[in-house]
Amino acid sequence: MTKRQIVLLASRLVQVLPVVVLATVVIFGLLQLVPGDPAAVIAGEYATAERIAEIRHQLGLDQPLWRQYLGWLFAAMHGDLSTSLITGQPVVEEVLRRLPNTLLIVCGALMLSISVGVPLGLTAATHVDSPVDRVVTTIASLGVAVPNFWFGMILVGFFALGLGLFPTTGAASLFQDPRAAVMHAALPSVALAMGGTAEIARQLRSAMIEVLGSQYVRTLHAKGLPQSSILWRHGLKNVSLTLLTVIGLVFNRTLGATVAIEAVFAIPGTGTLVVTSATNKDFPIVQGTVFVLVMIVIGCNLLIDLLCTVLDPRVDK
Known part of the structure; x- marks a missing residue:
């Protein structure tokens, strides 16, 4: 450094x-x-x-x-978030026991959002006003409009109850049984990824259309560079700050949306912990859990900010 x-x-x-x-x-x-x-x-x-x-x-x-x-x-x-009024256990232990379940589905959803949203956004940007573009924008609009918890119930009914391919509820430890943990987190991650995928695709499409219409890209075309090289090596690099910022926002929104998804899939995560503790008036648990989640969001924003300055030193000026 x-x-x-x-x-x-x-x-x-x-x-x-x-x-x-x-x-x-x-x-x-x-x-x-x-x-x-x-x-x-x-x-x-x-x-x-x-x-x-x-x-x-x-x-x-x-x-x-x-x-x-x-x-x-x-x-x-100093790392002391008090103790639970109901169980008498340290709040830190309660949060750390459930936090991995939440972060697993959030990180899984984020990876799905990036891996699906980026190709969709690039495809729409390179086929502006075509049937492909209209299909992508329609899918993105549906992804933003459809509630995550409703989509989660559809996934449970079809893939878990209907086909029996995934567990219906619960969670498993990633450290003790990685395969079971991934299977339990698959459907919740897909449900959470729907909105993030749509947001990344929409924002990337808009940013890439502007870049592809610039004089810089027209010069690259005149030099004979292939379209794939212009798109992935030059175009994507120019929209990297926008993409990185959107990814940070998607992570924060996904973390907040886990409350409903954890309720649908009965996942023992931080979302269900907050809801249960609030119902029982266990304020130290609520305070401690929300405090940890807020620190994660602030840390994510700080990391995105630093990465933006690394990609473009002009950001900090």
Whole structure:
């Protein structure tokens, strides 16, 4: 890593800090608006007011909100996301146990989106206003419009229940049984990839049409370069920043869409963990899980930003 890249990385990290702080404020603040008292849930239906007050004191819920927030933030920055109010287990352990299941289907969906969306976008860009272009744009429009969870139910009904080719629900550990893990993640990844594929295809088509109509590409044609070389070596390189940015956005959206998909396929991931914990008023689990997911999104955005500056040094100027 060069000195310039190190300086750039340091400056980007400094710029990210206010975003992280703001994200933690939003996470903590929104949970305070959720109705219900966690102490009352823990104490039980017939608990006395004294017992509820005692539990609130033990959990620190009787302290001012700003002190609760600072205490939680300080602990979170040191890797301590508190403990579950229901199970008593560390939140970090709960999240790390489920996070691989979520990341597996998200990464699988992202790879599918790229591997299908890029060829579709290039094909449409090289056949503008042709039947091929209209088919691709129609598919892309459907991919954006159709809900992921509905498409997931169709996949379950046909490929899992009908043909029996894939498991219907659940997940497997990628480290213990890779084949079973991939089989469980296949249908959820396909369901999640539909929207990402459409977005990549649409954005790449628009960017590539502009590049292919430029004077630079016409000069390459005049020099006798084959169409495939112009498209893959020169055209795709010129739209790499746009493509990289879109991929980053697709990853973030896919990560957020896992809640519905995990519910459809009964996957024990972070999405179902947040929903279950919110229902049980287990606020430390909700805070910790959302905090980890937000950090992943911020880290992804930072990585995309740095890659863009590597591909085009003018970006950071």
